[in-house]
Amino acid sequence: MQPSDQDLVLQRFHRDLISGSHILHYHNVLDAFGHLSVRHPLNPQIFILSRNTAPGTISSPNDLIEYYIEDARPVDPSAPTGFIERCIHSECYKRYPEVQSVIHSHSEAVVPYSISGVPLRACFHMAGFLGTNVPIWDIADAQQPEDISDLLVRNQHLGSSLAASFSGIASGSISPEHVVALMRGHGFTVLAGSIQDCVMRAIYTQKNAAIQSTALSTRSTGTTVTGPVKYLSQKEVDATTWSIAKSAHRPWTLWLREIEASGLYANSA
Template sequence: MSSSQEPNEKLVLQNYHRDLIAGSHILHYHNVVDAFGHLSVRHPFNPKTFLMSRNAAPGTISSPSDLVEYYIEDARPVDPNAPAGFLERCIHSECYKRYPSINSVIHSHSESVVPYTFSGVSLRACYHMAGFLGTSVPIWDIADAQKPDDISDLLVRNTHLGGSLAGSFAGSPDTPEHVVMLMRGHGFTVLAGSIQDCVMRAIYTQKNAAIQTTALITRAADPTATGGPVKYLSKKEVEDTTWSIRQSAHRPWGLWLREVEACGLYSNSA
């Protein structure tokens, strides 16, 4: 690395740190995560590592010292003396390992989404902000991937469970077919090419789930309604809305940053 590159790379990494912390705060502000759940990003200059916070509530992290760099190969910290990390960081490492095009991962236990992981009702895109969900959202059941000596607490504790989850997104060797995966009795995982897109997808997955639940309750309350069943987005609609909404991704991110900056709970010194 030349001396002329060093200041620029330092600035880029600083921006990644700031966005990773801010993204965690935004997810907490919007109730996508609470004391649990996590956001990560692939290292901008080392595609074999990724960054995520130490084992702490997302709303409480506040500086680069709260962030830990991990090897994608086995989710091991680059610094052996790093603070304790999240138990389920293999969710992140295995998704990065499988999909080189993915640069950010979120895991959430959103209460609006969890019912769709075990109720038998499929989560589907029902409004234009959630076209990225596609025409159906698959469910990964950890029970199908567990070995006899695995702890049956539904947590992704190791690389073989994380690898099974990552594989369930399907698609090509580079790009997943799905960007959201429900996890039976647990929550969901989101993939994206950037922190901003990943946060947006996580928030609008939660919003879509709440809207769909309201629609289903409304429909069930009037069984004599003549309007027919709930109408979800078509294949063409999910493709077109996914493209069109991505063009405006900067707008919600800017608003959400202002929200967490104005809230006295959060601090970001990165």
């Protein structure tokens, strides 16, 4: 029997989700922890996330689980064990209908900006999407007395609070004002309109953090300081975000070749 057009669409999304997870591992954005998800291409009330395993080891559709966005409940009650933090994904999809992909990372280059009091800001043109300030979400502000204080987003009310931080806690907007939010002492979360854009934003968030750390350390060790670090202006942020989006296919194609050549990853989707 020939696969239907809908089967082919879902197969492509499965393959991209698995490849995206491998790319993020290859670039050290994800290690044994963290996760990438996508909104179901045929049912916007469902999202797809891998089972509870290291992202680099995902290899087939059997490793993927479909969840209802409404409550992060698996569509198949007999599905394998999933990630505790799947409410990060469900609540972002619920709040922002335009969001099609979400990544949660514990990148060691980014975490310092969640705890140091130094704002993470766009430093180079590839990270213009970060804007002139990146929000920091502190789970302690959202926890209820019965919540476990391990910094994990274990339930809907914590996920909802995190999702709100992309628009400002008091905002009721259905479009995020920010596409990256830092999580105090934990990592960061990225939103995008496709798997490819989400992966690119996550990788360049990490690269931007490394560049900013280098710039700040250079200032502290130099003998002469002539002025503050010169970050991208709002005008530059707007222009680079638009122009770089036009070239998103270029890194994705390269990154696919990298993971295919590495010999570490398998993708049967």
